[in-house]
Amino acid sequence: MERAFSAKKEKDPASSSVQDASDRITRRGETIDDKIKKLDAELSRYKEQIKKMRPGPAQEAKKARAMRMLKQKRTYEGQRDMLCSESFKLDQVACAVEGIKDKDAQQNRHKTHNSRQCNRSFMSTLFGTCLSTS
Template identity: 75%
Template structure:
């Protein structure tokens, strides 16, 4: 069968956007070089036209300069077309990268969503509410304990500050007498 119909040839993979862009850029560079070469030739012809007298010799130099100028314009048109193609390829490449980024973002968001759903199964609102209630009860008990510990013993509530200071001075003088008596 292979002899009658032949073997199917393996297709080469299509060029990537980057390959196509590189190839067009190379062509653009060669066209730029040609334009530079034609510019140099045109400047020579301009000098020749300035140096020669009007007449058939000057007309011949002008004709050559016009031919070179037409070539230059043709190459400039090709260069502009190549640069437009490169621009279009860059836009396609940018769009493709944007889509790849969007795909990665979607994959990451799906994974995060799945993880959050798994975590939410273990957390129940009722558990949180009961824990909050227990914490409030514990805080109330803690406040009662602090109040209980902060009570003063055998100190009446209606003591005047001046009376307290007077009593302190008497106590101090008594301690000083004892000290001096030793």
């Protein structure tokens, strides 16, 4: 009963950082690369076995198995390419965000510099006229 009516477990908050998302995609891409490497090793092993076998149903079965593995490898490669393009897009977004932050900081520096310059000219004008009249 306690399990059915207990409060929900708190989930980890989802990270909203573009860099975190890019890192997750990169990790997934690495796992897919590992799967592709394993399939390559198995395919080369099947290739050697097929070369050594005599033509017949056993060789055809090995060829069919190798073809299925090759199809699976192509699927993984397609997924990896999709992840790479997503990672590239996220990197582009991160670059754009950094550019916007830099522009904003630059504008803030210009505003403070211009206000200080304006204050200095105002003070020199005010005190310059006061000093010359006395």
